[in-house]
Structure formats: C-alpha cells, structure tokens
Amino acid sequence: MQFAQLHGNEALKASLTGMVDSGKMGHALLFVEEQGMGAIAYALALSQYINCKDRSGGDSCGVCNSCHKHGKLIHPDVHFVFPVAAVSSLGESEKKHPISDYFLDGFRTLMLSNPYFDEQDLFDALGLENKAGNISVHEARDIISKLSLKPYESEFKVMIIYLAEKMNAEASNKLLKLLEEPPEGTYFFLVCHKPDKLLPTILSRCQIIRLQPDTPEDICEILCREENADADRAMVAARISHGSYGSALKVLREEELSDEYASDIRSLLDAALEHNLTKLLAIAEALTTPGREKQRDFCVYAENYIRKIFMFANGVPQISFALQGEYQDLGRYAAQINKDFYSKALASLDTAISAIESNVNAKLIFVDLCNRFYIYI
Numbered sequence: 001m002q003f004a005q006l007h008g009n010e011a012l013k014a015s016l017t018g019m020v021d022s023g024k025m026g027h028a029l030l031f032v033e034e035q036g037m038g039a040i041a042y043a044l045a046l047s048q049y050i051n052c053k054d055r056s057g058g059d060s061c062g063v064c065n066s067c068h069k070h071g072k073l074i075h076p077d078v079h080f081v082f083p084v085a086a087v088s089s090l091g092e093s094e095k096k097h098p099i100s101d102y103f104l105d106g107f108r109t110l111m112l113s114n115p116y117f118d119e120q121d122l123f124d125a126l127g128l129e130n131k132a133g134n135i136s137v138h139e140a141r142d143i144i145s146k147l148s149l150k151p152y153e154s155e156f157k158v159m160i161i162y163l164a165e166k167m168n169a170e171a172s173n174k175l176l177k178l179l180e181e182p183p184e185g186t187y188f189f190l191v192c193h194k195p196d197k198l199l200p201t202i203l204s205r206c207q208i209i210r211l212q213p214d215t216p217e218d219i220c221e222i223l224c225r226e227e228n229a230d231a232d233r234a235m236v237a238a239r240i241s242h243g244s245y246g247s248a249l250k251v252l253r254e255e256e257l258s259d260e261y262a263s264d265i266r267s268l269l270d271a272a273l274e275h276n277l278t279k280l281l282a283i284a285e286a287l288t289t290p291g292r293e294k295q296r297d298f299c300v301y302a303e304n305y306i307r308k309i310f311m312f313a314n315g316v317p318q319i320s321f322a323l324q325g326e327y328q329d330l331g332r333y334a335a336q337i338n339k340d341f342y343s344k345a346l347a348s349l350d351t352a353i354s355a356i357e358s359n360v361n362a363k364l365i366f367v368d369l370c371n372r373f374y375i376y377i
C-alpha cells in the first residue's frame with residue numbers, strides 16, 4: 001500500500017516520510033485514530049516506505065519485490081497482531097492459546113478489501129462469535145520470539161499491532177522491555193482508538209502519531225468518485241461520520257442495503273395507521289423470512305426511522321440527517337402518528353432485538369411487534 005492510495009492526512013504523510021528520510025523516526029510509533037480512519041493502512045504504507053529500495057517523491061515505488069509483498073500482506077518481515085479469542089473453529093490446542101497467526105486469512109481478506117475497517121468489522125471478519133477479543137500474553141510471547149530472529153528479506157522488521165489497548169496488563173508488561181530496547185532494525189507500529197486505556201509505561205515509550213479527521217466535503221467527494229455514490233446520500237454519510245472516511249463508507253453501504261428495510265417499515269406503519277390487522281399479520285410473516293441477522297438489522301433500521309419521524313414531529317427535521325427523498329414520507333407520518341407512539345415503539349423494537357439475539361421464535365417476535373404497532377400508533 002502506497003501513501004498515494006490513502007485518503008487525506010497529507011501533512012501526516014509528509015511528516016512520516018520526512019522522519020524516515022532524515023533518520024529521525026523512533027522505533028515505536030503509536031497511531032491514534034477514530035474508528036475507520038485507516039491508521040493501520042498508514043502503518044502499512046510506512047512499513048512499505050521504509051523497506052522499499054526505490055522510493056521517491058515521498059512514497060514507495062509500489063512495484064519492487066518488497067512493495068509487492070507488502071501489497072499482498074505476505075512480507076515475511078512484516079507481522080500483524082490484533083485481538084483474537086478462543087473460538088470454536090480453532091483446534092483444541094490452538095484454543096488454549098489463540099494468537100493472531102491463526103486468524104491471518106480473515107484479517108488479510110478484510111484489510112485488502114477495505115483498509116478503513118473498524119473494530120466490529122475486524123471481529124466479524126475473524127469470526128470471533130461475539131467473544132471479546134484481546135491480545136494475550138501468549139501473543140506477547142509469540143511477538144518476542146518472532147522479533148528475536150534476523151529479518152528474512154529486508155533490512156527491517158515491522159510489528160504492526162492493531163488495537164493495542166486490547167493488550168492485557170500481563171501482555172503489556174511482557175512487551176515493555178522490547179518496546180524500550182527493540183532488537184536493531186525493528187519497528188513497532190501500534191494503532192489504538194483509546195490511548196487512555198494503554199498502560200502509561202507503554203504510552204511513554206511511543207512516539208504519538210495522531211490522524212486528523214477529513215472534512216465532510218472531502219469525504220463526500222471521494223465517496224462520489226470512488227464508490228459512485230449519490231451526492232445527497234454521500235453528504236449525509238460524511239456529515240454524521242465525524243471526519244472518518246471508513247465510518248462514512250459504512251453508513252453509505254448500510255444505507256444502500258437498507259432500501260428494502262425502508263420499504264418494510266413504511267408498509268408496517270401504513271398498515272398500522274389503517275388499522276388493517278390482516279395486512280399487519282402478512283407483514284409479520286414476511287419479516288420472518290430472512291435470517292436472524294437481517295431480522296435484527298431491520299429492527300435497528302426501524303428504530304432509526306422512527307427517531308427521524310420523531311424529529312420531524314418535533315419541528316427539527318434538520319437534525320434527523322434524513323435524505324431529501326425521505327422528507328415527504330417522514331412528514332406524512334409525523335402528522336398522523338400519536339405522540340406516545342415513539343417511546344413505546346422504540347421499547348418494543350429493543351425487546352424484539354433482544355429476543356432475536358436469544359433465538360426466540362421469529363414468528364412470535366414479529367407478530368407481537370406488529371400487534372404493538374397496531375395498538376400504540
């Protein structure tokens with residue numbers, strides 16, 4: 001990955017390459033970002049820059065053997081560590097001490113498809129089965145062992161640790177000495193979202209690199225150009241993402257996926273407003289057809305849609321982040337729905353989400369939900 005492939009943060013790119021060029025880069029860098037800003041991609045681009053023999057113009061060449069292997073995440077001297085857990089797909093002995101190496105395939109697929117991923121995207125890609133991922137002392141031992149060997153192909157070894165705040169105290173303490181005095185030619189690039197969760201002793205050993213948010217205009221422009229996004233939708237996604245390109249991209253993709261949910265929630269509200277129980281039961285039946293994940297996503301979408309109607313009903317549509325195309329329907333619902341509906345409907349949707357997650361029979365969940373909408377509206 002070259003710096004030129006990364007969005008924004010031009011000053012940061014110049015400062016990183018400048019540090020390398022002048023030989024003033026520390027051996028432990030801590031990249032601090034908000035979710036979805038792509039700090040891990042900056043760390044990788046920096047590793048590629050350090051190891052490229054033909055760099056020029058503030059970037060790696062992108063075509064040499066080292067760059068090629070960086071691009072595929074298969075360079076033998078570049079290691080990735082991230083939080084993992086003992087999941088059922090691992091063998092019995094692997095489960096006892098799960099480490100990142102067992103999950104590299106899922107990690108590579110995610111990183112290569114979207115380097116602006118967030119924590120949840122990572123855990124989904126690794127298949128962590130809703131378990132809390134962490135970086136354990138087993139991983140710390142593996143890091144020490146990997147860094148004790150000489151580099152295979154390059155002059156430098158790079159250890160990229162994503163979500164360093166997920167290192168437990170035992171793992172952190174085990175790595176302290178290595179962070180303070182790493183073997184020659186070794187770099188640590190740590191990425192974290194919550195630096196206050198790191199041990200102060202780790203923080204004090206790192207040079208802090210802070211990623212800056214992009215402007216909504218810049219994010220919108222990139223989404224339109226690279227994702228072929230509709231400008232209205234891209235701008236809404238950019239505005240609610242606090243300068244994180246990855247978050248905006250996620251919002252946009254979820255919006256696109258959610259067109260079907262929009263049609264379902266409108267049918268549900270229309271049938272409830274008509275007090276048409278037959279139609280409501282047919283809708284309940286239809287909502288049970290997709291798998292549990294989509295059932296849950298529908299409920300989350302419905303909650304968001306009802307919040308938007310609530311803001312229209314209270315005369316503040318501008319803070320609902322509704323798309324222009326939604327204004328007419330939201331205004332129509334706001335004029336017809338009674339004011340007690342919102343809190344009761346949101347509570348019912350929360351109950352439905354918990355029930356879906358607890359594997360309650362889907363038909364029971366959605367018939368109950370539709371009945372409640374019928375009564376409350």
Ligand SMILES: [Zn+2]
Nearest residue numbers: 052061064067
């Ligand atoms: Zn190169």
